[in-house]
Structures are given as C-alpha cells and as structure tokens.
Amino acid sequence: MYVAVKGGERAIENAHDWLAEERRGDTSVAELTVPQIREQLALAVNRVMAEGSLYDPDLAALAIKQSRGDLIEAIFLIRAYRTTLPRLGASVPVETDRMACIRRVSATFKDAPGGQVLGPTFDYTHRLLDFKLAAEGEVAPAPQAKPERADMPRITEFLNKDGLIQTEARDDTTPPDITRTPMKYPADRATRLQALTRGDEGFVLGLAYSTQRGYARSHAFVGELRIGTVAVEMEIPELGFAIEIGEVELTECETVNQFKGSRTEPPQFTRGYGLTFGQTERKAISMALVDRALRWKELGEDNVGAPAQDEEFVLSHADNIQATGFLEHIKLPHYVDFQSELELIRKLRREAQGDREHREAAE
Amino acid sequence: MPMTTTDLSPETERRRAWMSLLATAPERLLSDLMSALGPAPEHRILRAPEVGGVMVRGRAGGTGAAFNMGEMTVTRCALRLADGTVGHGYVQGRSRDHATRAALVDALMQGAQAEEVEAKVLGPLRRARDEKREARAARAAATKVEFFTMARGED
Structure with a gap:
C-alpha cells in the first residue's frame, strides 16, 4: 500500500x-x-x-x-x-592546432617552435595571500610585446615524424553522444572523452593522481598544454557551406607516456588527451592521464586492476550531477521505506527473542 | 554533403567571412553601427530568431577520431528583404536581436548597399575584432620564456 x-x-x-x-x-x-x-x-x-x-x-x-x-x-x-535547448547541429571538429594561444607550454621540448608562452598563470606564484586585493585599486596594464606570426605546431608532431609516438588516425565517423544515447560498455574512446571532459574535476583529478602514485602507472609528461580560442565552424544546410558560428576558449593537454611495447605494439611513446571548455588546465591534464589509463586494452597492456583502468567504474561515477542527484536524494522523505525497515527489524528482534526463550525453556 | 571550404567561389568565400564576423561581433557595437546606417530596411521574417545548442566536437589527440565535447548556445534567424534577398544570421549566444541584425547585414551585403555596409558596419567590426586579438596576442608574447644557459665553469 x-x-x-x-x-x-x-x-x-x-x-x-x-x-x-x-x-x-x-x-x-x-x-x-x-x-x-x-x-x-x-x-x-x-x-x-x-x-x-x-x-x-x-x-x-x-x-x-x-x-x-x-x-x-x-x-x-x-x-x-x-536540456531545454533545441539542438541546431554539430560543429566541424575544432582545429586546435590553429588555436590563438594565450598559453602554451611543453614539459618535453624546451626549444619547441613557437616557444614556451606562460600566459596568465598561477604557476611560479608564491601562493601567499595578497592583502592588497582586499582593498580596491587600479591594476597596472600587463606588459606587451610584439607577437610573432609563427605557427605553433603540435609538439607531438615532432615525435610523430620519427615514428616514435603512436599516431592518431583521422576519423570522421559521427561520434556517439552520451546526452542522447545511454552509455554502453565497453565504451569507445569518443564516448570516454565526452564523459571525461564533462566529468567532475575533483573526481578526474583524484583518478589521475592515483595513476601517478602507481595505480596503473604510465609515467606521463605534459608534451603540450595550450590554452586559447578556436573558431567553431558548422555546416549550414540552407547555405551549403560552413561558417564560423562562434569562438570558444579551450584548454588542450597532450601527454606523452612511456610505453615498453606489447604483443601488438612496438616500443614507442603513447598519448593521453584532454580537451576542455575554458581555461581549465588542471582538468585537462587530469583528463589526459585518465584517458591514457583507460586505453590499456587497445594498447595491449595488462589490466592491473587499478581503479583508473576500470572504464565502467570511471565513466559511471565521473558525472557529478548524476552522483549528487543520487547521493542527495537520500535526505528527502523516505518515511514509508523507513517504516517498513522498522517493521522488519522489530519482527527480526521478536523472532530472535522468541528463539532465545525457546532455547532457555529447553535447557 | 556540403562543399568543403576549399572549393568555394570568391563570392561565397566573402559571404562566409562576413557571416563568421557577425557571429562573434559584440552585440552592442553591431547595434550602434547599424543605427548609423539609418532605419532598418523593410523585411519579412522567414524563420523567427531561435535559440539553440550546437554540439562542439573535438578530435582525440587533436588529429584523430571526432568526439563530442559539449554544446554552445547559438541563435539563428532568416529573413527576406522587400527586394527578395534572403539573409541568414547565425550568432553565438542567446540574443534574438543580434541574430536578426546579423541576418539583416547578410541580406544587405548581397545587394546594392553592400559597399556602404562594408564601410560602416563590417569594417569597424573587423577592426574591433583584430584589436582585441592583437591585445591578447601582445600580452601572451610578453610572457614568452627566453632561455639562457649558465656556464658551469667545470672545464
């Protein structure tokens, strides 16, 4: 009832x-x-x-x-x-190699063409509270320098030329969309990347950290981290050509990971990939590490049973809205559920009591 | 399959460029520049301004298989001028007015007023965009690392 x-x-x-x-x-x-x-x-x-x-x-x-x-x-x-927005379409995949970078660093190549550009970073600050900010005040304009028109080629392309890194073959198959079709396991990489890029920063960071500490160890270098704006293009059916429909700021991280080779792959570097909206580099780096850990199967690596290798565990717990929805619902009224639990406990106690009295009577 | 951007006619290439410029134009600036053109020309709305989402895609490793990143807000609108010219507007964000103005400019750029619209609207928009980009690029350039090596004096 x-x-x-x-x-x-x-x-x-x-x-x-x-x-x-x-x-x-x-x-x-x-x-x-x-x-x-x-x-x-x-x-x-x-x-x-x-x-x-x-x-x-x-x-x-x-x-x-x-x-x-x-x-x-x-x-x-x-x-x-x-969820209330009609879907007008999907973009042409963004070309991050044409990004207008405000930040671009590589931990692997000091003299990369295009250079190391720090951008507006917290790195190298002393993490001391700045009490000047507690008072209102004008900020001096940041220094400027003449921008070079040089391209900023992808760092991994250097390694790719020598065949030292696994290639990412271009594939224009329409990717699955987890906002339209429920997640299925095993998931392909496109699904994993979509789930990770919208996943909770804290959760993805924790998993990434676990891989660094030895749970599914695959020593990662940040081959490249870049932040900047890219144009978003979409094919417009009524026009018959693509136009830019906007511009988004993205953070992209490519990791270069040691790989000793496996039954199917030669010794080479492998990649992890992170791409996130906005200036969100902690998330992008974390995403790249977790992406790499989840690729153990396609690279023929051993599953050492690490949490970050468990696709279903990672993907089904990365979404903080699903997680908080389920978690927080337990504070809402469960009076009837609880009433039945209470009845059950009382019944079990009565039975236990009855058994004990029965045994005592028999002795 | 729509044409790729490499085999477009010069006219289409120009249209593509102005539509792209209008998509990210600051709304206020566009509105001010269009007021300078005089009253909006007579037009009939073909597709009422509609706010929607576009799924932004990336590629694994930057070059590999496409994947869905997340959506962005986009507003579109289509209208027809009294002379029959059709204008389309696709703009970033949720402003119906912005989409309508973009469609108007698109239509006007296909007609006799093109030169004036180019000079009074698109030119200033392009300059504003370039200035903003330059300002970012100049600040970034100032944070470029100059490495130097210190001699250790051991040999």
Whole structure:
C-alpha cells in the first residue's frame, strides 16, 4: 500500500524565500552583478561551462550567482537549462592546432617552435595571500610585446615524424553522444572523452593522481598544454557551406607516456588527451592521464586492476550531477521505506527473542 | 554533403567571412553601427530568431577520431528583404536581436548597399575584432620564456 502524504508547502515556500534573502547577504554590501562574476570569477565560470557541458559565460555566471557559489549546484542549473535547448547541429571538429594561444607550454621540448608562452598563470606564484586585493585599486596594464606570426605546431608532431609516438588516425565517423544515447560498455574512446571532459574535476583529478602514485602507472609528461580560442565552424544546410558560428576558449593537454611495447605494439611513446571548455588546465591534464589509463586494452597492456583502468567504474561515477542527484536524494522523505525497515527489524528482534526463550525453556 | 571550404567561389568565400564576423561581433557595437546606417530596411521574417545548442566536437589527440565535447548556445534567424534577398544570421549566444541584425547585414551585403555596409558596419567590426586579438596576442608574447644557459665553469 502506498500512502501519499501531503504538506509542507508553506514551509518549502518560506525556506525558498529565506534562501533568496541569504543569497543576497548583507544588503549594506553591494550586490554582485552577473557581468562581475563573468569577468572576475572567470575560472569558476569556466568550470561550470566545462562540467555543465554548455559554453555560455553569461549563463554560467548567472548560475553561479543563483547557486550562491555552489559550483555543483550551478552545473546542475546549466545541465537543466541545456536540456531545454533545441539542438541546431554539430560543429566541424575544432582545429586546435590553429588555436590563438594565450598559453602554451611543453614539459618535453624546451626549444619547441613557437616557444614556451606562460600566459596568465598561477604557476611560479608564491601562493601567499595578497592583502592588497582586499582593498580596491587600479591594476597596472600587463606588459606587451610584439607577437610573432609563427605557427605553433603540435609538439607531438615532432615525435610523430620519427615514428616514435603512436599516431592518431583521422576519423570522421559521427561520434556517439552520451546526452542522447545511454552509455554502453565497453565504451569507445569518443564516448570516454565526452564523459571525461564533462566529468567532475575533483573526481578526474583524484583518478589521475592515483595513476601517478602507481595505480596503473604510465609515467606521463605534459608534451603540450595550450590554452586559447578556436573558431567553431558548422555546416549550414540552407547555405551549403560552413561558417564560423562562434569562438570558444579551450584548454588542450597532450601527454606523452612511456610505453615498453606489447604483443601488438612496438616500443614507442603513447598519448593521453584532454580537451576542455575554458581555461581549465588542471582538468585537462587530469583528463589526459585518465584517458591514457583507460586505453590499456587497445594498447595491449595488462589490466592491473587499478581503479583508473576500470572504464565502467570511471565513466559511471565521473558525472557529478548524476552522483549528487543520487547521493542527495537520500535526505528527502523516505518515511514509508523507513517504516517498513522498522517493521522488519522489530519482527527480526521478536523472532530472535522468541528463539532465545525457546532455547532457555529447553535447557 | 556540403562543399568543403576549399572549393568555394570568391563570392561565397566573402559571404562566409562576413557571416563568421557577425557571429562573434559584440552585440552592442553591431547595434550602434547599424543605427548609423539609418532605419532598418523593410523585411519579412522567414524563420523567427531561435535559440539553440550546437554540439562542439573535438578530435582525440587533436588529429584523430571526432568526439563530442559539449554544446554552445547559438541563435539563428532568416529573413527576406522587400527586394527578395534572403539573409541568414547565425550568432553565438542567446540574443534574438543580434541574430536578426546579423541576418539583416547578410541580406544587405548581397545587394546594392553592400559597399556602404562594408564601410560602416563590417569594417569597424573587423577592426574591433583584430584589436582585441592583437591585445591578447601582445600580452601572451610578453610572457614568452627566453632561455639562457649558465656556464658551469667545470672545464
């Protein structure tokens, strides 16, 4: 029997009104605007876009404001909004080798053509709190230099020329889309990359770290890390040609991993790949490490039973919205479920008590 | 299968370029520049501005198999001028006005007013875009590492 219980509407309404008031905080402090969040909390905005799986900085900033800075809640809002959008099409795969880079570093080649460009990085800062930021003040404009028109070729291409690294064969097959068809195992690499790029940064980081510490060890170098904008092109059926429909900032990471060779592959370097929305390099590097760990089967490596090698484990737990949805639902009313559990425990106790009395009587 | 971008006629190549420019144009700037052109020409909406999502794709390893990254917001619109010219607008983001203006410019660029629209709208948009790109590139260039080797003096 299912008994519906009603009630709580007024409490819910009042709770939401209070939430709105708490969100605003002390009214003697100026209210945050969405453009302020977009411009000044840009890395939070980037994370929400990457894991919300929707590139729209204004929407991500709005979601951060609405969620009081709870980024998983903000990602939830973006995912919910995303489902309301009609799908106009899919882009031509972005050409990251034509990226307008604001940052490009290689840990493997010091003198790479195009050079090492640090960009606006936290690297080499001392991680000391800067109390000057607590006061308002003008920021001096950043130094400028004459940009070189030189290309920034992909670092892995150098190794590729000598056949020292496994090649990535171009393939224009329409990739599966986990937002349209449920995930199936074993998953192909396209599915894995889609799940990882929208996966929770903390979860993917933890798994990547586990591979560095020895769970599915495949020593990774950051062959290249680049951040910048790329044009997004889409074929427009009514026009019969492709146009740029926008521009997105991406972070791309290619790792170069030691590989001793296997039954099917010669000794060579192998690759892990990370590509994420926005300036999100911790996530992109993590993604590349986990991508590489998940490739053990196609490279003929041993499955050492490491968590990062377990595709189903990784992919089915990487999504923080699925995870938080299931996790947080257990705080919602389960009165009837619990009532039946209570009945069961009482019955078991009565039976146990009965048995004991029976035994005592027999002795 | 649509034509690849390599075998387009020069006219189509030009149209492709202005549509692409309009897609990322700052909305406010586009609106201001179009006001300078005078009142919007008479037109009929063929496809009302529609906000949607486009799935952005990447390639494994940058060069390999295509995969789905995530979507971006795009707004599109189609309209017809009184003389029958059809204009299409595809712009990044969720602004219906932006998409409509982009479609108007696309239509005008195919007609007699093209030269004026090029000078008063597209030119300034292109300059604004280039300036913004240059500013980013110049800051990036200033963070390029100059390596030097220190002699260790052991031999």
